[in-house]
Amino acid sequence: MNEVSNGLVYGYRLGSGKLENALTWADVDAWRPEQGLLWIHLDADHELVLKWLTGKSGLSPLVTEALLEVGTRPRSVVNESGVLAIFRGVNCNPGADPEDMVAMRMFVTEQRIITMRRHRLMAVKDIHESLLSGSGPTTAGEFFVCVVDRITERIGDVVVDIEDRVAEVEDTIVSAETAELRPLLAELRRESISMRRYIAPQRDMLARLTHERIAWLTESDKTLLREIAERTARYVEDIDAARERALIAQEELNNRLSEQMNRAMYTLSIVAAIFLPLGLLTGLLGINVGGIPGTESPWAFLIVTCFLVVLAIFLVAWFKKLKWL
Secondary structure, eight states: OOBGGGTEEEEEEESSSSOOSOOOHHHHHHOOGGGOEEEEEEETTOHHHHHHHHHTSOOOHHHHHHHHOSSOOSEEEEETTEEEEEEEEOOOSTTOOTTSOEEEEEEEOSSEEEEEESSOOHHHHHHHHHHHTTOSOOSHHHHHHHHHHHHHHHHHHHHHHHHHHHHHHHHHTTTSOHHHHHHHHHHHHHHHHHHHHHHHHHHHHHHHHTTSOOTTOOHHHHHHHHHHHHHHHHHHHHHHHHHHHHHHHHHHHHHHHHHHHHHHHHHHHHHHHHHHHHHHHHHHHTOOSTTOTTTTOTTHHHHHHHHHHHHHHHHHHHHHHTTOO
């Protein structure tokens, strides 16, 4: 059951791995820790959610403010009341750019999990579907690790896609048109920068969480979290490498463009050098003053033309001898 209309996207008591009937707001308000692990997934833009967080959730104002914050980077706060964690996941919504990453806000204790969304996040949907099938997490630690794992998995797919596109550009850079590749390289670099902006602090946050003393995180959970942190660190390195490769490809493209321009200017310079003396002679013979030789001879034009042709051939031969051609 999905009660998006009232701000409660998902609401369940976990424990057996198989979900019971979805909870309503009345069930959430009546819940007590001894009833088992509670998970509620809320729409942060809904008015009822704001009223519940500020009036009935029992959360501190600082935690409530962090859960409702619009623009935020990945971070975590661990204290005696629970763990506040903010992640960024790939935006898989229709028409959205994957690098425009969606915020995932969580507040987790041993008996209660509160997750918040402003945009649909596929990682949460994956968890919900696994719970419906009976194979989902049953503890707060398993849930936390599972969400982070799904978020990281989709980040990896986008990073691999960026690497593949950079490799494709590198393979075609010699033969493709410059005008086609330049916007592609600019787009790749923009995506890499946008991704790294959120993944780098997420890597640091995950590494820090593995060393925190969190009662509901077992050693097995911390081991999995450590592995996810390593994968995230590798994705950051892959993004840095892809960005550097795109930069090198951009420089190669600029060198090609510069080389083409230099070759064109060189050709124009050679042509100008050949025709400069020819133009000088024809200019001299074309002035309208008395004394121009050959004005009365019917063979003058032919003689001058042949002389200019011979002079041009001589200049070309000379330039070849100098290895300018």
